[in-house]
Amino acid sequence: MQVDDARQARMCYARQVLDRIADKWSLSVVHQLSTTPVMRFTELQRGIDGISQRMLTSTVRALERDGLVERTVHPVVPPRVDYRLTPLGTTLMSTVCSLMTWAVEHADDIDQARAAYDEKAARDQVG
Amino acid sequence: MQVDDARQARMCYARQVLDRIADKWSLSVVHQLSTTPVMRFTELQRGIDGISQRMLTSTVRALERDGLVERTVHPVVPPRVDYRLTPLGTTLMSTVCSLMTWAVEHADDIDQARAAYDEKAARDQVG
DNA sequence: CAGCATCCTCATTGATACTG
DNA sequence: CAGTATCAATGAGGATGCTG
Numbered sequence: 001m002q003v004d005d006a007r008q009a010r011m012c013y014a015r016q017v018l019d020r021i022a023d024k025w026s027l028s029v030v031h032q033l034s035t036t037p038v039m040r041f042t043e044l045q046r047g048i049d050g051i052s053q054r055m056l057t058s059t060v061r062a063l064e065r066d067g068l069v070e071r072t073v074h075p076v077v078p079p080r081v082d083y084r085l086t087p088l089g090t091t092l093m094s095t096v097c098s099l100m101t102w103a104v105e106h107a108d109d110i111d112q113a114r115a116a117y118d119e120k121a122a123r124d125q126v127g
Numbered sequence: 128m129q130v131d132d133a134r135q136a137r138m139c140y141a142r143q144v145l146d147r148i149a150d151k152w153s154l155s156v157v158h159q160l161s162t163t164p165v166m167r168f169t170e171l172q173r174g175i176d177g178i179s180q181r182m183l184t185s186t187v188r189a190l191e192r193d194g195l196v197e198r199t200v201h202p203v204v205p206p207r208v209d210y211r212l213t214p215l216g217t218t219l220m221s222t223v224c225s226l227m228t229w230a231v232e233h234a235d236d237i238d239q240a241r242a243a244y245d246e247k248a249a250r251d252q253v254g
Numbered sequence: 255c256a257g258c259a260t261c262c263t264c265a266t267t268g269a270t271a272c273t274g
Numbered sequence: 275c276a277g278t279a280t281c282a283a284t285g286a287g288g289a290t291g292c293t294g
Contacts, residue, residue, distance in 0.1 A: 004162075011158055013230035014223065016237075022149030024287075031138055035131075041256050052288060057257060067240025078255045079294085088236050095229040096141065102222040103140035109215050110143075113194025151267075168276050179268060184277065205275045206274085258293080265286085273278075 020066055021096065025051055025059045033069065033085045034093045041081050068092060144219075147193055152178055152186045154223065160196065160212045161220045168208050195219060 021027055028048045033039060039047070045056050060083060063069035068089035074080040085093065148154055155175045160166060166174070172183050187210060190196035195216035201207040212220065 007158070007162065010227045010231055011155065013234055014154060014227040016234075017226060017230040018145075018149045018154065020237075022145045027141060027145065028138065031134070035134065045256095053257070054259095054289090055287065058287095065241055065244040066237050067244075073256095077294090079257080081256065088233060088240070091233070092229060095226055098225050099144060099222055100137045100141040102219060103144040104137055106215060106218070107140055107143070110147075110193050113215070114192055117192040117194075180277070181269090181279095182267070185267095200276095204274095206277080208276065256294095258291105260290085260292100261288105262290105263286105263288080266284085268283080269281085271278105271280085274276095 017092075020062070020068075021092070023059070023062075025055055026063060027096065029056070029059050029063060030068065030085065030089060030093055030096070033083060034090070038082050038084045040083070044083060063089070147189070147195075148219070148223065150186070150189075152182055153190060156183070156186050156190060157195065157212065157216060157220055157223070160210060160216070165209050165211045167210070171210060190216070 021030070025048065028051070029044065032044055032047045036043075036047070041056070041060075044060070045051060045053065048056070051059075060069055060071065064071045067086055070084050070086050072082040072084075074082070148157070152175065155178070156171065159171055159174045163170075163174070168183070168187075171187070172178060172180065175183070178186075187196055187198065191198045194213055197211050197213050199209040199211075201209070
């Protein structure tokens with residue numbers, strides 16, 4: 001029926017957004033750029049613990065392709081490339097913030113649920 | 128400084144939540160259970176296009192472990208297992224809804240950005 | 255400086271067969 | 275019915291070396 005189709009369509013959109021931001025590094029990059037509006041490649045890499053050059057490159061390229069990050073190449077030697085959030089990227093970040101808020105508010109609930117589940121599993125192993 | 132630490136901490140929480148819900152099937156399962164409150168294993172599988180038994184099992188187990196889904200085993204033959212969202216799972220779903228709303232509202236923006244990016248890349252290839 | 259090219263590893267997922 | 279067990283494939287991501 002129509003209502004279900006609309007729901008399914010929204011799910012597909014949600015999946016696409018998750019596919020965009022839920023990889024290993026995208027959220028860290030967007031987050032960095034939300035705290036420091038303009039950053040160069042090496043600055044980004046220094047600010048994100050553990051990211052490799054390769055992954056930073058592919059991450060910012062994907063974000064650029066989707067219009068979330070703007071990449072500006074300055075024709076100078078040595079090269080200088082600036083990154084900043086687009087308005088679209090900024091609106092996404094504020095939406096992700098609500099997810100972060102949920103995460104912070106319910107972190108304890110999840111931890112407790114996990115502990116209870118694992119303890120029960122351990123008991124079932126023995127008994 | 129303190130403010131940055133707090134930001135970093137929130138990012139970690141956000142990552143954990145994303146790690147929980149952003150795998151291939153979790154969102155579909157939670158979504159199914161938000162439209163039909165109580166479902167059995169096979170019902171879930173039929174409702175989620177393309178999911179295998181193995182992935183449905185591991186997905187609902189992970190959701191159960193984190194307290195987002197409740198699993199009820201009825202001691203009957205043949206076996207009967209019911210799944211439903213917990214209150215915690217319900218609050219998460221409503222948060223995810225805001226992400227879906229963003230996705231729907233900005234799907235066109237992303238599509239256009241991608242088309243522009245790809246077209247430019249194609250032109251740069253040639254020229 | 256800001257990448258690209260290559261090789262390699264490991265985790266996730268799928269397919270299939272079996273079971274209490 | 276609701277799983278478990280095993281094997282195979284895919285691809286995301288890491289390490290390293292090179293370059294305009």
